[in-house]
Amino acid sequence: MSIISKDIQKAxxxxxxxxxxxxxxxxxxxxxxxxxxxxxxxxxxSTKKRPFFNxxxxxxxxxxxxxTIVSEIPKxxxxxxxxxxxxxxxxxxxKRNNIPDIITAGKDTVAVRVPNHATTLALLKxxxxxxxxxxxxxxxxxxxxxxxxxxHYFKNDIKMVLDxxxxxNGIESTIIGFENDEPIIYRLGALALEEIETVIGKVxxxxxxxxxxxxxxxxxxxxxxxxxxxxxxxxxxxxxxNSTKKIGVLTLNxxxxxEKITSEIILSETNNLxxxxxxxxxxxxxxxxxxxxxILVEKMPDFGLGKSMNDRLQRAAFDN
Numbered sequence: 001m002s003i004i005s006k007d008i009q010k011a012x013x014x015x016x017x018x019x020x021x022x023x024x025x026x027x028x029x030x031x032x033x034x035x036x037x038x039x040x041x042x043x044x045x046s047t048k049k050r051p052f053f054n055x056x057x058x059x060x061x062x063x064x065x066x067x068t069i070v071s072e073i074p075k076x077x078x079x080x081x082x083x084x085x086x087x088x089x090x091x092x093x094x095k096r097n098n099i100p101d102i103i104t105a106g107k108d109t110v111a112v113r114v115p116n117h118a119t120t121l122a123l124l125k126x127x128x129x130x131x132x133x134x135x136x137x138x139x140x141x142x143x144x145x146x147x148x149x150x151x152h153y154f155k156n157d158i159k160m161v162l163d164x165x166x167x168x169n170g171i172e173s174t175i176i177g178f179e180n181d182e183p184i185i186y187r188l189g190a191l192a193l194e195e196i197e198t199v200i201g202k203v204x205x206x207x208x209x210x211x212x213x214x215x216x217x218x219x220x221x222x223x224x225x226x227x228x229x230x231x232x233x234x235x236x237x238x239x240x241x242n243s244t245k246k247i248g249v250l251t252l253n254x255x256x257x258x259e260k261i262t263s264e265i266i267l268s269e270t271n272n273l274x275x276x277x278x279x280x281x282x283x284x285x286x287x288x289x290x291x292x293x294x295i296l297v298e299k300m301p302d303f304g305l306g307k308s309m310n311d312r313l314q315r316a317a318f319d320n
Contacts, residue, residue, distance in 0.1 A: 004147045004161045008123055011162045015127060020044060022136040022150040023059075023123065024164025025115040027088050027172050027190050028143040028281065029150050030059070030133025031158070041102050041132055047157050050139040055105040056132040057090050057173070058112045061124035069112050069130065071096050074181045076200045083199050086116035088169050088190035092177035103132055113173055119164040135172065136161075140224050142288065142316070145170050145281045170278035171312055176203070188308040190277065207311065223281075224316045225288040225295060231310075231317040233299040245293035250283055252276055252300055263290050273305040280309055284316070 011021045018037040023030050031048060033040030035058055045052055058069055063081050066073065070093040077091050095110035104110050135143040136150045144150045145167040174189035185205045197203055232238045235249060239260050249256060249264040253271045265283040267276035287295050297313050300306035
């Protein structure tokens with residue numbers, strides 16, 4: 001029996017009983033639990049095999065709920081929330097004392113966002129508690145952007161995936177923290193840096209931290225296929241270097257038409273970075289399930305969402 005279902009009332013019942021439900025957002029599917037249930041939150045960490053030092057993101061239904069989660073909201077944070085919520089931006093702010101330390105990895109800050117997905121907003125509005133929801137995948141694996149991806153990972157570990165279709169944006173939210181009231185990007189994501197800077201001016205990017213990370217997604221290896229993955233700006237050379245292997249190729253808009261390629265996926269024939277971003281993880285899932293020896297990925301243009309995709313791909317290919 002499939003665990004994928006569109007039944008919001010069933011999801012509510014499970015969450016109220018301290019169970020986990022995978023939920024859709026516009027970015028990726030999240031593995032959700034009641035933030036005030038220690039049982040549910042510990043279950044998120046154990047189901048994902050996620051280390052406790054890696055904080056979780058709290059999901060709320062409206063910007064008005066922010067004051068129930070955080071104790072301070074800098075002026076620029078208010079402006080960002082007003083501009084981009086509901087949407088693919090997470091704010092890291094000083095937490096209220098009622099937010100459990102297990103959510104924040106013991107830090108005095110909490111990551112929070114309002115997702116832009118009708119199904120999950122409807123769910124959140126009917127719950128009496130916010131949801132913690134990191135991506136619904138085992139730690140370090142490719143994030144899920146379709147309900148089937150989650151079911152493949154966790155069919156024996158969770159009771160339900162709330163079906164909201166394919167995720168529109170396809171990579172995680174952009175995470176913004178504040179140091180001395182000045183915004184810092186901790187994770188590049190589905191909201192482009194340039195869009196943020198049009199609202200609040202120049203923003204510093206500080207998105208790598210192995211020890212006690214300030215936000216999710218800062219570790220060097222993450223979002224990674226099981227198949228060896230190589231990120232390159234010279235696909236043809238890498239095809240030659242791996243010519244005896246079964247090769248998969250992932251490109252933005254070029255077909256290499258090379259007989260040594262077993263499988264090739266083009267993200268956007270029209271060179272549209274938004275379209276490419278929305279398809280990125282699904283393409284990696286497809287290639288990872290084809291028993292290839294190596295996946296060669298073309299480096300994306302270094303601006304807008306291309307910058308965010310390169311961030312994910314560098315982490316996916318780290319160590320290979």
